[in-house]
Amino acid sequence: MKRLGLSGNYAVAYAVKMADVDVIAAYPITPQTTIVEKLADFVANGELNAEYVNVESEHSAMSACVGASLTGARVFTATSSQGLAYMHEVLFIASVLRTPIVMANVNRALSAPLNIWNDHSDAMAERDSGWIQLWASSAQEAFDTTIEAFKIAEDIQLPVMVNIDGYIVSHTYEPVTLPDQEEISGYIPSKPMTNRVSPRLAYSSGVVGPPEYYYEMKYQAVDAMERSRQRIKEIESDFNQRFGKDYKDINTYHMDDAEYALLIMGSMTGTARVVAESLRRKGEKVGVVSIRCFRPFPFERLAEIFKGVRCVGVVDRAVMPGGPSNPLFVDVASALYGMAERPVLQSFVAGLGGRDVPTDEFELMFNKTKEGARTGRAGPCVYVGLRE
Amino acid sequence: MSTVFRTIKDVPKEEYFAPGHRLCAGCTAATAIRQILKAAGRDVVVVTATGCVEVATSYFPQTAWRVPWVHVAFENSAAVASGIEVAMKALNRKKKSDEKIHAIALGGDGGTFDIGLQALSGALERGHDFLYICYDNEAYMNTGIQRSSATPYCAATTTCPPGRLSAGKMTQKKDLVAIAVAHEIPYAATACPSYPFDLMNKVRRALDVEGPALIHILTPCPTGWRFDINEGIDVGKLAVMTGLWPLYEVVNGVTKLTVQVPRREPVKKYLKGQGRFKHVGEDVMKRIQERADLLAAKFGLGPVRQ
Numbered sequence: 001m002k003r004l005g006l007s008g009n010y011a012v013a014y015a016v017k018m019a020d021v022d023v024i025a026a027y028p029i030t031p032q033t034t035i036v037e038k039l040a041d042f043v044a045n046g047e048l049n050a051e052y053v054n055v056e057s058e059h060s061a062m063s064a065c066v067g068a069s070l071t072g073a074r075v076f077t078a079t080s081s082q083g084l085a086y087m088h089e090v091l092f093i094a095s096v097l098r099t100p101i102v103m104a105n106v107n108r109a110l111s112a113p114l115n116i117w118n119d120h121s122d123a124m125a126e127r128d129s130g131w132i133q134l135w136a137s138s139a140q141e142a143f144d145t146t147i148e149a150f151k152i153a154e155d156i157q158l159p160v161m162v163n164i165d166g167y168i169v170s171h172t173y174e175p176v177t178l179p180d181q182e183e184i185s186g187y188i189p190s191k192p193m194t195n196r197v198s199p200r201l202a203y204s205s206g207v208v209g210p211p212e213y214y215y216e217m218k219y220q221a222v223d224a225m226e227r228s229r230q231r232i233k234e235i236e237s238d239f240n241q242r243f244g245k246d247y248k249d250i251n252t253y254h255m256d257d258a259e260y261a262l263l264i265m266g267s268m269t270g271t272a273r274v275v276a277e278s279l280r281r282k283g284e285k286v287g288v289v290s291i292r293c294f295r296p297f298p299f300e301r302l303a304e305i306f307k308g309v310r311c312v313g314v315v316d317r318a319v320m321p322g323g324p325s326n327p328l329f330v331d332v333a334s335a336l337y338g339m340a341e342r343p344v345l346q347s348f349v350a351g352l353g354g355r356d357v358p359t360d361e362f363e364l365m366f367n368k369t370k371e372g373a374r375t376g377r378a379g380p381c382v383y384v385g386l387r388e
Numbered sequence: 389m390s391t392v393f394r395t396i397k398d399v400p401k402e403e404y405f406a407p408g409h410r411l412c413a414g415c416t417a418a419t420a421i422r423q424i425l426k427a428a429g430r431d432v433v434v435v436t437a438t439g440c441v442e443v444a445t446s447y448f449p450q451t452a453w454r455v456p457w458v459h460v461a462f463e464n465s466a467a468v469a470s471g472i473e474v475a476m477k478a479l480n481r482k483k484k485s486d487e488k489i490h491a492i493a494l495g496g497d498g499g500t501f502d503i504g505l506q507a508l509s510g511a512l513e514r515g516h517d518f519l520y521i522c523y524d525n526e527a528y529m530n531t532g533i534q535r536s537s538a539t540p541y542c543a544a545t546t547t548c549p550p551g552r553l554s555a556g557k558m559t560q561k562k563d564l565v566a567i568a569v570a571h572e573i574p575y576a577a578t579a580c581p582s583y584p585f586d587l588m589n590k591v592r593r594a595l596d597v598e599g600p601a602l603i604h605i606l607t608p609c610p611t612g613w614r615f616d617i618n619e620g621i622d623v624g625k626l627a628v629m630t631g632l633w634p635l636y637e638v639v640n641g642v643t644k645l646t647v648q649v650p651r652r653e654p655v656k657k658y659l660k661g662q663g664r665f666k667h668v669g670e671d672v673m674k675r676i677q678e679r680a681d682l683l684a685a686k687f688g689l690g691p692v693r694q
Contacts, residue, residue, distance in 0.1 A: 022478040025471060049482055051474035056510030060467035063507065066460050067435065067471030071489075073479055075471075093460055192484035197433040197456040197472055199489060204451035206459035213448045 006176040008169035011139040012078065012104045012162070013038035015146035017048045018181055019102075020190035022073035025053045025064040029083040030116045031166040032106040036078055058083035062090040062101075069099035070205055072193035074150065077101070080166060081108035081122045088126065091159075095130025096221045097206060100153035100160075100193070103131075104146065107266065107317075108166040109353040117354020118166040120265065120317040123294075124327040130221050132160040132228060133295040137267045139174040144247065145292075148239050150188045155235060156228045158221070163294075165267040167354070179243060187242060229296050249293035250301055254280060258287030260311045260343075260373040262365055263332055265291050268315065268350070268357055275362040286366055291328070299335030306336060311344040311372035313365050315384075317351050325381060344372045347381035361385050393427065393588045400426050409452035410444040414617025416624060417441055417496075417523045417607040420581040424492070424521060427588035428595060430455055432490045435469040437499030438462035440530040441523065456489070463503040466511035466520055469493035473516045490595055491518040497538035498528045501562050512571040512600045519594045520602045522564060525609035533612040537562050540632075541679070542672045543664045545612070550667040560679070568602040569638050575601035577637035577646070582624030586635055586646055593637070606633045614663020626658040631684040632676075643687075650690040655680050 006014065013035050016024070024043070026036035042048035051068075055061045061077045069075045079087065084105055094101055105123055109115040123133060132152060136145040142164045149160040164170055196203050209217045236247050253273050255261060262272050269290040279286045289305060289312075291298070306312060316326035324330055329347045336342045346369050351357040361384050372378045393399055404425035411418045417440060425432075433456040436442045442459050445452035460468045469491040479485035493511075495504050500522040508520060527545045528534040535548040539557045544550050548557040568576045574597040579587040587605065594601035608623040610616065615623055627633035628647060632655060635647035655677045659665040668676075677692075684690070 022482065022484070023471065023475045049478075051478040053470060053474050054514065055467060055470070056506060056513075060464060060470070060507050060510055063460055063464035063467035064471030064474070067458065067468035068475035069471075070458060071472055071475040071479060072485070073475035075475070089461055090464065097460075190482075190484075192479055195479075195485060195487065197458060197489060198487055199431050199433075199456060200487075202430075202454055202456050204446050204453050204457040207446035207448045207451060208443050209448050217448075 001177060001179055003175055003177050005173050006139050007034065007171050007173050008139040008142045008164045009034040009106065009171065010038050011143040011176050012146050012164070013042070014178060015143045016076045017042045018178070018184040019074065019147060019150045019188055020048070020185070021050050021076045023051045023053065023065070023068040023075045025055050025061040025068070025077045027055050027058050027061045027079070027083065029058070029080045031108060031170045032078045032080040032083070032104065034170070035104055035106070058086040059090060062087040062094065065101045066090060066094050066097060066099050069101050070097070070196045072195040074190055075101050076103070078104040078106065080106045081110055084122045084126060085110060088129070091126055091129035091131060093206070094159045096218060098157040098221065098224070100157055102146065102149045102153050102160050102162065104162045104164065106166045106170045107163050115353040116166070118168055119352045119354065121319070123161065123163050124318040127295060127327065130158065130225060131295065132156070132158055132225070133163060134160060135163045135265050135292050135294055137165070137169060137269050137290070139169065139172065140176045142169060143176050143178065144243065144245060147184060147188065148235065151235050151239070152228070152232055154193065156224055156231055158224050158228060163266070168267040183242070225296050232293060232296070247292065249298040250305060251290045251292055252305055253288040255287040255289060255305055257285055258309055259285040260313070260369045261287040261289055261309055262313045262315055262369060263289045263291070263328070264315045265294065265328060266317065268317065271357060271359060272362055275359050275366060279366055284370070297331050297335065302332065302335045303339050306339070306343050309343045311346060311369050311378065313346045313348055313369035313372070315348045315350050315365065319349055319352070344376055344378045346372045346378040348384050349381060350384040355385055357385065391592060393585045399588065402426070404430060404454045406452045406454055408450070410447055411440065412611050414610040414620050416581050416609070416620040417525060419620070420523055420587065420605050420607050423581055423584050423587050424591050425455060427591035428490070428492060431488060432492050433458060433472055435459070435465045435472065435491060435493045437465040437495035437504055439496035439499050440525070441494065441496065443530060462499055464507045465493040465495045465499060465504060467507040469518045470511045470514065470516045473518050493518060493520045495522055496530070497522060497524040497526060498536045501537045501564060509571065512568060512573050512602070515599050517599055519591070520600065522602070522604045523607045524604060525607050525612060526561070527612050529609050529612045541676060542668050544667060545664070555672060556667065564604045565602070565638065569641065571600070572641065573600040573602065574598065574640055575637065577603050578633065578635055579603055579605045580624045580628055580633060580635065581605065581607060582621045582628065583635060583647055590637060612664065615661055619661065623658070623661060626653060626661065629653040630655045630658045631680040631689050632658060634683055634687040634689060636687055645687050648689070651693040652680070652684060652690055654692055
């Protein structure tokens with residue numbers, strides 16, 4: 001075990017090195033770039049025995065990953081924003097071809113206007129691509145989640161996206177504890193998986209699925225995602241036990257007796273908790289819930305957590321123009337729809353394009369949510385911090 | 389050096405491209421693939437771009453491929469092949485696999501000249517040990533004969549129809565082999581299934597070199613070029629005999645003609661046989677003849693038969 005000062009991006013790179021991947025397909029994009037730079041160093045110095053492919057685009061990065069993964073190799077890539085959007089087409093193919101690729105997505109706003117700072121619009125636009133989506137909100141969590149991602153991907157045979165907030169997590173240095181290599185190797189042994197391009201099999205992958213078959217083929221990936229709900233829980237509990245952690249699909253803070261709460265994803269969780277703590281000291285029954293496993297969306301547990309809660313403020317760091325609300329809100333609303341007595345939901349949008357969301361804006365969101373709890377009614381979506 | 393195909397006796401009996409696929413009757417791309425796989429043998433994986441060949445050979449639950457075969461999307465067959473090539477290299481080096489698999493990417497002219505050119509250029513520049521084959525039927529035939537940047541001058545397609553203001557496609561086709569050679573790859577060649585031994589020997593040589601290789605194969609298309617289904621091989625021969633499709637290879641930058649044409653046929657004979665050129669007049673034919681003459685001069689072909 002050793003303790004290093006690492007940025008979120010370097011923590012991911014260290015995890016990928018310790019996972020002993022076979023192939024990395026890399027294309028630079030801010031703020032992801034330092035992940036693939038670090039990995040290039042590891043490969044150049046012989047610290048990681050992998051093929052490093054400097055592809056000419058993210059589309060080719062994901063395409064090369066799919067090809068490499070079909071051989072049974074362990075494969076990694078990283079991207080952000082426009083890069084993820086450029087991969088869009090191949091993401092759907094990767095999931096239905098059941099290629100267990102692990103990708104770090106360092107969350108960044110989508111253009112236009114061009115913006116290299118954090119929000120969640122990139123990942124939200126790919127939520128239906130059939131990828132498992134995990135979200136980490138610190139460098140340590142980025143390391144741990146990346147290790148876990150290989151386990152999950154290869155167990156379920158679905159690709160996994162590990163999301164970390166651009167700059168806020170990716171470029172912040174924190175102390176990170178790295179387990180010994182033997183521990184990691186024991187947990188995710190780097191062994192070849194089925195080679196689907198072996199001449200011994202002469203297998204055809206990526207065939208035409210006519211209407212008589214497409215449905216069933218697509219459903220297999222849907223079903224795998226459904227079945228992953230249980231497996232991810234088991235894998236996570238094993239991970240927690242081995243490495244002395246306490247990761248869950250949903251993290252809760254003061255939710256045992258909360259009357260109102262904010263639901264959030266990514267690094268804003270920290271600020272929300274600090275503000276919740278100060279409100280608690282004033283006697284407010286307030287809590288914070290953050291989603292760590294966004295796909296598959298943990299709707300059952302969410303409903304349990306919100307039992308008895310009167311109002312939930314859902315903080316989206318992305319928008320869904322013209323939709324019923326914003327992406328996270330819509331998922332939460334669907335998850336809670338079946339509850340006999342469900343909380344009122346108040347929608348917030350905050351922090352688009354890297355706009356800071358300071359504590360006073362969290363106070364505003366908590367207050368607005370409290371109002372919903374008091375009146376039993378929510379207002380229209382609040383665009384927090386927007387200058388009008 | 390592996391097998392050289394001189395006579396039919398040198399050609400393996402094994403068929404790695406199964407009959408019963410859904411390509412059009414008379415499709416010469418199918419003929420080309422049969423020849424490619426006979427030359428390549430079974431230790432290959434064929435990565436096929438979306439297109440005629442892909443949709444017509446992998447219609448679930450059937451597949452015409454008796455070798456490992458992969459399709460991911462339209463524009464990325466070179467990138468997928470890159471991934472397979474490096475992965476096998478890593479798995480071999482790390483002793484996770486002892487299988488030796490040669491990656492062959494196969495794309496039509498749309499998937500190569502147009503939408504796949506970036507991925508192809510990237511893969512050639514990175515120096516992967518793989519073979520890229522473009523089967524060129526000179527338009528988007530799978531979607532119903534639309535113009536590509538490989539469509540020849542004045543050919544009619546559904547998106548460059550001749551009309552009062554147009555004579556068909558108004559520009560020349562790209563020189564794909566020159567583009568490939570500009571990447572300083574060790575091997576590039578043209579081929580045509582009308583010349584099977586030439587084609588198969590080129591596949592062998594391309595697989596034998598270390599690094600990227602590209603073969604550009606002209607595959608006449610009865611459906612899109614509008615000729616009878618029994619004429620594909622003859623049309624291919626005429627393309628070569630007129631000088632419009634010189635058969636050559638470029639080995640480490642040195643160009644060598646592989647099929648000499650001592651007496652060229654006039655291009656008129658080639659154009660007359662195809663419905664896609666039926667609208668062209670004498671002036672256009674003259675211009676196309678001039679292009680054939682230029683190519684003939686460049687590659688050292690003989691004069692036009694009088």
